[in-house]
Amino acid sequence: MSLRSPARYSVLAGLFLLGSVVLFIAIAFSLTSAMEFLKPAHKFVVKFPVAQGAPGVKAGNSVTLGGQIVGRVTGVEFDPATENVLVAIRIAAEHKLYTNAMVALDRPLLGSQSTINISGIGTPDKGLLKEGDTILGGLAPPALLSQAGLSADKIKAMVDDLQATLKSARTLVESNSPKINTIIDDVAGVTKSTRESWPKWTANIDSTTADIAEFSKMLKPMAENFNGKVDEFGKLVGNVNSVIDENKATFRDTIAGAKGAVEDVRTQSIPLLNDGLKNFRESAVATNNWLATELPSLRRTVANLRLTSDQANRAIGEIRAQPWRLFFQPAKKDLEADALFRAATYYADATAAVRATSESLTNAMALAQSSPAGAGPTPETIAEQLKLLRDSMQEYKKAERDLLDVLILQAGQKPPVPKGMETKESK
DSSP states (O other), X not given: OTTHHHHHHXXXXXXXXXXXXXXXXXXXXXXXXXXXXXXXEEEEEEEEETTTOOTTOOTTOEEXXXXXXXXXXXXXXXXXXXXXEEEEEEEETTSOOBTTOEEEEEOOSSSSOOEEEEEEOOOGGGOBOOTXXXXXXXXXXXXXXXXXXXOHHHHHHHHHHHHHHHHHHHHHHHXXXXXXXXXXXXXXXXXXXXXXXXXXXHHHHHHHHHHHHHHHHHHHHHHHHHHHHHHHHHHHHHHHHHHHHHTHHHHHHHHHHHHHHHHHIIIXXXXXXXXHHHHHHHHHHHHHHHHHHHHHHHHHHHHHHHHHHHHHHHHHHHHHHOGGGGTSOOOHHHHHHHHHHHHHHHHHHHHHHHHHHHHHHHHHHHHHHHSOTTTSOOHHHHHHHHHHHHHHHHHHHHHHHHHHHHHHHHTTSOOOOOTTOOXXXXX
16 A cells, blocks of 8 residues: 555646646636737627628637737627628727728638638728628638639629520520531531441552552652763763863953943943933923924914915916916906905915914913923013914904905995095095
């Protein structure tokens, strides 16, 4: 008995020590929780829709801000009127929350203890959250998705888009089901035809392979012949190279002569050609200016030639019609007819002269308006043409008056005297 007593006391001492440690830890946790409740704090309510729920939340769970514990969950209850899960939280008074704060339920990957995480305290312009106010909570995405920038709303939107895409695909498939069935039938028909034709194709492939092998045997002598031709071509190239080597000096002299000829053309022939072109251009400009200034005179000369030609034609016609006038003296009647003919001829010539002069003046004025400054007819030339037109008009009036006088005299009357030229006898 004396030997067992110290061992029993040692066991009892060990158990007492272990119990003291456990009791100390329990007292420490109790004091810590008590200290939290002794600190100033704000109480808020976070509501979660029933459809979302608040799994894993119970009194005593942590409330975190930026990953650090700032409060505790004090209670969880259900509000049947609004169909919301109400989670009462208590956070340290030193942390201010605004009405647009972001609060979410953070569920761990392992375990069932959820926490209420405040990912944003909101902005002061929206107003401070007061004691006992209610704020809407959401579901926080898993940590990996959160780090990738995917929130619960984004994931829900992606799922909705995927569902809408699948629905559209299903609708498209259902609406095009006849076409799809037709395509499948066509593919089946092609597959069946291919399967039936495959033996023939295999026979053709075997025949083609045999032909290729036969052709390969024929290629060998052709290749040998080609190699011989290549050797001959190589010898020909060698001969050409030897000829080029032997005539290098001649080639150099020819090239030097060609360079000299090109240099002569560049230094001598081209300047001479340029001078000739320059002289030709100057001559062309001078000729153009001369034609522009002398064009009225040339036109007048042409008009005179035309008038002379008309007179010659009339003279020839007169001689052919009355050749006897060259050898006999005409009678009085013939003289009267001749006077009338000459007056009519003079009148016709005056009319032609007026027409030609007016055309020349019209052309000269048109050329002066369309030509650049200094290139067309000069004002002096225009004035000269205008003077010629006036003179032609005077000749035309005189011819007209003479023709009327002849006609009046032949009618047995006296011709009228122009105004200002009356005499006593005429009166």
